[in-house]
Amino acid sequence: MFGLSRSNQSRAQFEALLSPWLDPLYASALRLTRNERNAEDLVQDTVMRAWRFFDKFQKGTNFRAWIFKILTNTFINSYRRNTRERSLQDESERQSVEASFFSADLTEQTQNPEDFLLQRVMSEDVLKAIDSLSIDFRMVVILADLQEFSYKEIAEILDVPVGTVMSRLFRGRKQLQKLLIAREEEVPNAAATIDLNAFRERKKLA
């Protein structure tokens, strides 16, 4: 035992691999947990877990995907049970055939002609809209649109088939657009703020 796995060398390697991804991890954690304090906790849990399992990390493989997998697993394990969100699995993955995802949304789409989002759509609104997605949709949107992971990487991070990544992304983005377009229609002056949650409640009731 040269203790190399925990030598200064190994710690330096870990820190060097980790450093570039701390901000992206934090930004993603913020979208997952929706508040700064929980985001910090999540990132800290993730990083300490990654550090403990660093000898399991295969050098030369995709560290970013590896640590994001730890992030999402940590989030799912320790945070999801505290939330009362319904899982997509309960909700609509009963429809196991992916095609049905698409056809369902296609129908909706023809009913609601789509529109260009305003270029000046507020970042804040986009974030709120992302935050309002169910967890499964939110995770793929964060990984694909915020972190720009490939489908294959996302499939590995979330341990789901690539087809599932694709259909979740399709539906997640559709919901986002719908929320944002509705928001633009409701408040033409994007600088004015409204409570998106209140908006969603109204939508649900409708």
Place this chain on the structure above:
Amino acid sequence: MNCRDLETQLTPYLDGELIDEARLDFEAHLASCDTCPKHVEIERHNLSVIRAAAKAQSPAAPPAFKAKLFEHIRADDERRRRVRFGQMAAMAAGVTLAVTAGHQLYRGHQRSLYEQDAAMRHARQFPLEIEQSPQAIERWFGGKLDYRVRVPGFPNARATGGRLLQVRDKAAAYIRYDTDRAAPRQMGLFVYGDDHDVDVGAEPAMASSHGYNVVSWREGDVVYQLVTDLDEQDIRELVPANAGAESAPPQPTLNVRPASLQQ
């Protein structure tokens, strides 16, 4: 491909995940369709707006938080080292290489000259003359020097090769070891006959030279000098998990017990 097919492929298309024929089919339909191009354009636009907005609003992790994280890692690292060191002490009977640092280190100018020379020669990475198993290396040295060269076994390191070299005026066997870790490190062991010209005792002693740590000890008229870029802590952790598992014969040279155990 019809418009409906296109819709099912739109997400991967916009993400650049549609390749080869699927992409060609998609674009062929796009070129021939009246309505789809507008739809694709809207989708592409909206996606880029959403992406840009989400990114623009992504805050960096607070610096104080980052500092705290690195501090946690450091503290955890040190705690583990202490734990392992404690475990090592608990296995006292099995402790093979005890390194006594401190006042004993810099006794004698003569010895430091040998240490320097060994470190420099190790650093130059001379080509090896034999690269085989420890036993084969041992055999290869047989008869080449006027004392028997044994290849000591170190836990978690393998002797990978050897050659003849000198350390100052002494003809020496040079044995190279690779640590079998994710980040392999090389160590070089010099073995040379010495009739007490060099101030090295049976107790391993450590010094540093040219950026390397050099551990020296003696077995009768044979001096061993181990040159490595492992730090002192790591050298202390040369604990046999299962002593002699790999290269059975050569153990004895390193079975030097720590001073605290020698009564």
